[in-house]
Amino acid sequence: MISATLKRVAPQLVILAVVLLMNFAVFPGFFHIEFQNGRLFGNLIDVLNRGAPVALLSIGMTLVIATKGIDLSVGAVMAIAGAVAAAVVTGGGGWLTALLAAIAAGLLCGAWNGILVAILRVQPIVATLVLMVAGRGIAQLITEGKIMTFLNPGLIHLGAGTVAGIPTPILIWIAAGIIVTAIVRGTALGMLIESIGINETASRLAGINSRALLIAVYLISGLGAAIAGVIVAADIKGADANNAGLWMELDAILAVVIGGNSLLGGRFSIVASLIGALIIQSVNSVILLSGMPPEFNLVIKALIIIVILVIQSPRIKHTLYLLRASAGPAPRETTLHDTDPVAKESRP
Amino acid sequence: MMNTTSAPVLHAAGISKFFPGSIALDDVELTLYSGEVHALLGENGAGKSTLIKCLTGAYRRDAGMIRLDGQEIDPRGPLDSQSLGIGTVYQEVNLLPNLTVADNLFLGWQPTRHGLLDRKTMVRRAGEILSGFGLEIDPSLLLSAYPIAIQQVVAIARAVEQSGKVLILDEPTASLDRDEIDLLFSVVRQLTARGIAVVFITHFLDQVFEIADRVTVLRNGRLVGTRQMDDVTQSDIVEMMLGRHLETHLRRRDRSAPGKSLLKLKNFGKRGMIEPFDLDLHEGEVVGLAGLLGSGRTETVKVIFGVTAADQGNAELRGKPVKMANPRESIAMRFGMCPEDRKTDGIVGDLSVRENIILSLQARQGWHRPLTRTKINEIVDHYVKALDIRLASPDMPIRLLSGGNQQKALLARALATEPELLILDEPTRGIDVGAHAEIIELIEHLRAHGMALVVASSEMAELVTYSNRIIVLRDRHHVRELEGDAINTGAIVRAITQQEALA
Numbered sequence: 001m002i003s004a005t006l007k008r009v010a011p012q013l014v015i016l017a018v019v020l021l022m023n024f025a026v027f028p029g030f031f032h033i034e035f036q037n038g039r040l041f042g043n044l045i046d047v048l049n050r051g052a053p054v055a056l057l058s059i060g061m062t063l064v065i066a067t068k069g070i071d072l073s074v075g076a077v078m079a080i081a082g083a084v085a086a087a088v089v090t091g092g093g094g095w096l097t098a099l100l101a102a103i104a105a106g107l108l109c110g111a112w113n114g115i116l117v118a119i120l121r122v123q124p125i126v127a128t129l130v131l132m133v134a135g136r137g138i139a140q141l142i143t144e145g146k147i148m149t150f151l152n153p154g155l156i157h158l159g160a161g162t163v164a165g166i167p168t169p170i171l172i173w174i175a176a177g178i179i180v181t182a183i184v185r186g187t188a189l190g191m192l193i194e195s196i197g198i199n200e201t202a203s204r205l206a207g208i209n210s211r212a213l214l215i216a217v218y219l220i221s222g223l224g225a226a227i228a229g230v231i232v233a234a235d236i237k238g239a240d241a242n243n244a245g246l247w248m249e250l251d252a253i254l255a256v257v258i259g260g261n262s263l264l265g266g267r268f269s270i271v272a273s274l275i276g277a278l279i280i281q282s283v284n285s286v287i288l289l290s291g292m293p294p295e296f297n298l299v300i301k302a303l304i305i306i307v308i309l310v311i312q313s314p315r316i317k318h319t320l321y322l323l324r325a326s327a328g329p330a331p332r333e334t335t336l337h338d339t340d341p342v343a344k345e346s347r348p
Numbered sequence: 349m350m351n352t353t354s355a356p357v358l359h360a361a362g363i364s365k366f367f368p369g370s371i372a373l374d375d376v377e378l379t380l381y382s383g384e385v386h387a388l389l390g391e392n393g394a395g396k397s398t399l400i401k402c403l404t405g406a407y408r409r410d411a412g413m414i415r416l417d418g419q420e421i422d423p424r425g426p427l428d429s430q431s432l433g434i435g436t437v438y439q440e441v442n443l444l445p446n447l448t449v450a451d452n453l454f455l456g457w458q459p460t461r462h463g464l465l466d467r468k469t470m471v472r473r474a475g476e477i478l479s480g481f482g483l484e485i486d487p488s489l490l491l492s493a494y495p496i497a498i499q500q501v502v503a504i505a506r507a508v509e510q511s512g513k514v515l516i517l518d519e520p521t522a523s524l525d526r527d528e529i530d531l532l533f534s535v536v537r538q539l540t541a542r543g544i545a546v547v548f549i550t551h552f553l554d555q556v557f558e559i560a561d562r563v564t565v566l567r568n569g570r571l572v573g574t575r576q577m578d579d580v581t582q583s584d585i586v587e588m589m590l591g592r593h594l595e596t597h598l599r600r601r602d603r604s605a606p607g608k609s610l611l612k613l614k615n616f617g618k619r620g621m622i623e624p625f626d627l628d629l630h631e632g633e634v635v636g637l638a639g640l641l642g643s644g645r646t647e648t649v650k651v652i653f654g655v656t657a658a659d660q661g662n663a664e665l666r667g668k669p670v671k672m673a674n675p676r677e678s679i680a681m682r683f684g685m686c687p688e689d690r691k692t693d694g695i696v697g698d699l700s701v702r703e704n705i706i707l708s709l710q711a712r713q714g715w716h717r718p719l720t721r722t723k724i725n726e727i728v729d730h731y732v733k734a735l736d737i738r739l740a741s742p743d744m745p746i747r748l749l750s751g752g753n754q755q756k757a758l759l760a761r762a763l764a765t766e767p768e769l770l771i772l773d774e775p776t777r778g779i780d781v782g783a784h785a786e787i788i789e790l791i792e793h794l795r796a797h798g799m800a801l802v803v804a805s806s807e808m809a810e811l812v813t814y815s816n817r818i819i820v821l822r823d824r825h826h827v828r829e830l831e832g833d834a835i836n837t838g839a840i841v842r843a844i845t846q847q848e849a850l851a
Contacts, residue, residue: 188716191699195696198697198698199695202692203696204675205693206679206707206711207676207680266698267698
């Protein structure tokens, strides 16, 4: 089980290592971590910390994409959740109430998407586009168009605090990753989600409740987006309806893709998506640390990501496979999967 | 008219096509004479469209040769075959509704003048071509302004203008009404008068008798035979399509009386899909559903299993009223089903064989109660052995299995839920002979152990071997029920071909 997971995420780990070494190359102190004022400091810690929102989004996004769907609304849902949390604490509520209210808002958004997709059968990209556009408007209505600031220490702690010296967001996304993975892989949920992503008609005929599962994955996506929204708001001590989570849905989708999950649905790995999220954050870090003028940021990020995706493309993989095969005997595993069963099983 | 004394315009022999795990075409021969309408018939999956695709080069054939006017040809694709002289028109008109009729006729080979489009010539030529077919329409209007039949004729005109030796019509009349069919047929007759050989693929037998000169029937990827239309009756053709030659000695139906009543359907049906029918199913009984394609076999199966919920009538399971609203509830009531189309409705291709086998059972248990590893292995090992599913490992993706083994895995999926009623839609389609016999064996075995089975099949001979009763369907009606000694292929063919008035 563990070794299977390792094998699955090996390419992502290699890419992550390369990008981290690039960080090291532009900034030799990159791997230095120190403990000061009861808190861990260091660039590596920053990567883990800053990567929290995309990591949280990528968990739900992985499941949504596994069902052949996509959730474009998560950035907007972050804005809504942040606005709701800020509104609760500025209205005198406690941090826990604020968090729960934000989560409720996220689940509501997820339910909306899920109903559009699962019951009304709207295409996921269109269904979630509605909330992507409308969501930011809703957030602005909640914050009344301003950046709604707050000073509630409990809420701020979620974004900027530490637990045992470790920044809270890191603990939250790692915990979320472990819990969701444990749920989908410890139960049959993961297999059933993959099944409807691969062939929904066949799954329905096999007795799988695809509607409920579809709604569930959008709920999980909404939940992750809500927590990410609270973290982002808490970090800047204010809810910014215009910019919170802006374009972050695209980073989340990218994290899933870098994680080697197919946009056509089916087999998925949450761990790989989380590593994908870290890769994206590490790329951001390289650009930042290299001291490149900020106007280059997006272009360089795009270039690095193109390279990553090209390396992962089926055609390149195939070429590499051929190169290896011509260099020596092909690895047994690959041979078995690619050719053997077809050849053997086609003859009764 | 047809001229069979001269050399054939097209002669294809020994055409074979293999797909991983199945033989789509096995040594098929087709001969076309100039000026004939040649009907190509067969049930779904018989290999008609594969044959056409091999002729037009859309598929690479794995064996065989094609001669056009005596010259051996090897078309690399539809465009290639078109320039050689073989044109194809598909059921769904493959034209662009948002362009004009003339544009559609000449797309890709527009007349030009000094390198520019010569629109005037184009419209004039289009008018001439179409009036040649008795079609006086304005070619400068959008194609979408005209009904499907006219569009169909435009497609034919386009194919004929470019090709002009062989024209293949793939179910051209499927969406046409009577007047439109007459128009199409008059066009076809003009073409044959010009010496073009027309291949006509359809499911409508009366139309075949109306227009065709000769007929070639395929079954299970093999050539059943080619006949002159004058020499055959509808019954002959139905027999050729459904097969009746192997049965009688195979028939070893045990006549023991069926057990208790399991499911009683009264006036059960769904508007637009299947006319209301009554059906009693008993333990230890196999009920066969026979009929031509589109007769309502699959539709009957679908309403019983709740794939499409019935909108009339009622159902009683062991005397208690029930509703089959969706497959999930049917499975909860201990129904099981193997669908007709294994690839699209059956297998979940990228999941392992193991996961595919336990899928229904796990879905019924609920996601929060996963089957234990031991239990899964126990079930999978049991069925792999019991059904003799041949695989390298249960962890390999099911899509890599052969057709017969996929079918067995799907049977295992249904059986793992321990159903009381098992519904099989075309359980033996497109699988090899060995697996075929094993599945028939299994059906007998399950029945002997008290399961109720409903089996829809286009193989009459097969239905006759294992059914206690056979329901014959035609035009979405249950028209006849055969029981006991009345069960034989002759009776089925008679029930299928009998005219409405006599029924």
